[in-house]
Amino acid sequence: GAGVSQSPRYKVAKRGQDVALRCDPISGHVSLFWYQQALGQGPEFLTYFQNEAQLDKSGLPSDRFFAERPEGSVSTLKIQRTQQEDSAVYLCASSPNFDRGHGYTFGSGTRLTVV
Amino acid sequence: ELKVEQNPLFLSMQEGKNYTIYCNYSTTSDRLYWYRQDPGKSLESLFVLLSNGAVKQEGRLMASLDTKARLSTLHITAAVHDLSATYFCAALDDKIIFGKGTRLHILP
Numbered sequence: 001g002a003g004v005s006q007s008p009r010y011k012v013a014k015r016g017q018d019v020a021l022r023c024d025p026i027s028g029h030v031s032l033f034w035y036q037q038a039l040g041q042g043p044e045f046l047t048y049f050q051n052e053a054q055l056d057k058s059g060l061p062s063d064r065f066f067a068e069r070p071e072g073s074v075s076t077l078k079i080q081r082t083q084q085e086d087s088a089v090y091l092c093a094s095s096p097n098f099d100r101g102h103g104y105t106f107g108s109g110t111r112l113t114v115v
Numbered sequence: 116e117l118k119v120e121q122n123p124l125f126l127s128m129q130e131g132k133n134y135t136i137y138c139n140y141s142t143t144s145d146r147l148y149w150y151r152q153d154p155g156k157s158l159e160s161l162f163v164l165l166s167n168g169a170v171k172q173e174g175r176l177m178a179s180l181d182t183k184a185r186l187s188t189l190h191i192t193a194a195v196h197d198l199s200a201t202y203f204c205a206a207l208d209d210k211i212i213f214g215k216g217t218r219l220h221i222l223p
Contacts, residue, residue, distance in 0.1 A: 042213035103148075103160050106159075108157045109157060
């Protein structure tokens with residue numbers, strides 16, 4: 001596609017509910033990143049994929065967070081037993097090559113509100 | 116661990132004025148980025164600075180990098196209302212690390 005597509009655009013979850021956030025990167029982009037952006041803050045790194053391999057998950061805040069990219073294209077970020085502190089915008093970005101410093105193209109994000 | 120700090124965090128300025136946003140980063144980094152974010156929108160890449168002394172300009176925005184001082188600046192010349200947005204500085208560790216952003220409000 002023309003850009004990075006994320007769905008849903010908005011998600012309201014009751015505390016304790018599981019959620020799944022989807023990212024469709026730009027076709028052919030090798031690298032895929034997930035960031036969490038709390039209100040009024042900068043994006044914080046969560047995890048990184050190179051094709052289907054998850055090479056860095058050091059930013060995932062707890063074992064309730066899980067990400068996958070099984071076929072090296074679409075990625076899903078899953079949050080189990082959501083808590084209020086999980087409320088944030090979740091941004092996905094992709095990059096065309098293996099260079100982690102190459103410019104990223106960001107999606108519009110999924111705004112998650114946990115009530 | 117790489118940390119990126121911006122200042123100011125909030126800036127309200129009149130149209131036509133000049134101003135500078137500062138970005139300091141804590142450890143050596145190969146690359147420095149500036150992004151723009153409008154409310155409810157995604158991040159738009161503005162500049163990528165690769166080397167000491169690098170200067171890039173696009174319209175009323177000019178970014179520079181001093182790797183020795185670990186400092187980047189984003190200079191706004193003769194601000195116009197359309198430049199109102201949040202500007203993020205980011206540096207490369209083994210992934211891109213962002214600052215908290217500078218919320219810029221330009222008054223007509």
